[in-house]
Amino acid sequence: MRVAGLLFDKDGTLFDFQATWGSWTRDLLQQEAGGDPGLLAALATVLGYDLDKARFHPDSLVIAHTADEVADAILPLLPPQPKAALVDRMNAAAARAPQIEAAPLAPLLESLAADGYRLGVMTNDAEVPARAHLSAAGVEGLFDFIAGFDSGHGSKPDPDPLLAFADRVGLAPSACAMIGDSTHDLLAGRAAGMTCIGVLTGPADRDALIPFADVVLPSIAHLPGWLRH
Structure with a gap:
């Protein structure tokens, strides 16, 4: 047919994918880490993201998973907060990404x-x-x-x-x-x-x-x- x-x-x-989300993701993670280098490294590891190269690993969960699933992965590393607030921040930032x-x-x-x-x-x-x-x-x-x-x-x-x-x-x-x-x-x-x-x-x-x-x-x-x- x-x-x-x-x-x-x-x-x-x-x-x-890499050209759009590579550098943008580093900025987002730095914002969420609030200046804590240990937290920044931990967030990058969970997301399968190379901070030095500003690129995702081929098996990164970000590639195909939903924003909800990404939030579930990083929420335990962040200060206590409602998941909805994190997802809203991620979606708002994503909407502005060139x-x-x-x-x-x-x-x-x-x-x-x-x-x-x-x-x-x-x-x-x-x-x-x-x-x-x-x-x-x-x-x-x-x-x-x-x-x-x-x-x-x-x-x-x-x-x-x-x-x-x-x-x-x-x-x-x-x-x-x-x-x-x-x-x-x-x-x-x-x-x-x-x-x-x-x-x-x-x-x-x-x-x-x-x-x-x-x-x-x-x-x-x-x-x-x-x-x-």
Whole structure:
């Protein structure tokens, strides 16, 4: 069956993961650590983050987990506080983070929409910062479906949010593709019965993605060529 619906992950797929979140995360952790170098190092270790290189390790939980799950991981290290307050700070800071596009998004997505593809975004980020990032890139209105982990459909690697996209655009899951940079994305795509397309603009390398993908592309810039052939 021809692919007619394209569901994108956000971080590491539409936006280059390390270029976007590397330096930003160091600033966030320094703020949360409050000048305590021991706490800063402990936070970085839990998150799988290299402070010296300002980069995430390939197995970092930040890559594919939700903000709630990240908060659960670091909350025991921080002064006592409600988890909701930490998540709110993280989401507010994330919404302001400058995003580095993995490829020029507006022309790419406009071309795909003009070719008749139905477009969506499903991220394990929260929906509000996700929409802020897409709006800042000038592409929010090109998507038929935008969901975060808190949008009511669940989170990856569960297939439910992917199936919600297929339902929204009126396509069979087998007529849709999940495009992402992590195994969470591809496992969700496989469970939903979608074509699974990996991209290398996140921390995971080809060897990590290929067992779960139908194809692995350098970036979404290569997607139109793959779809044509």
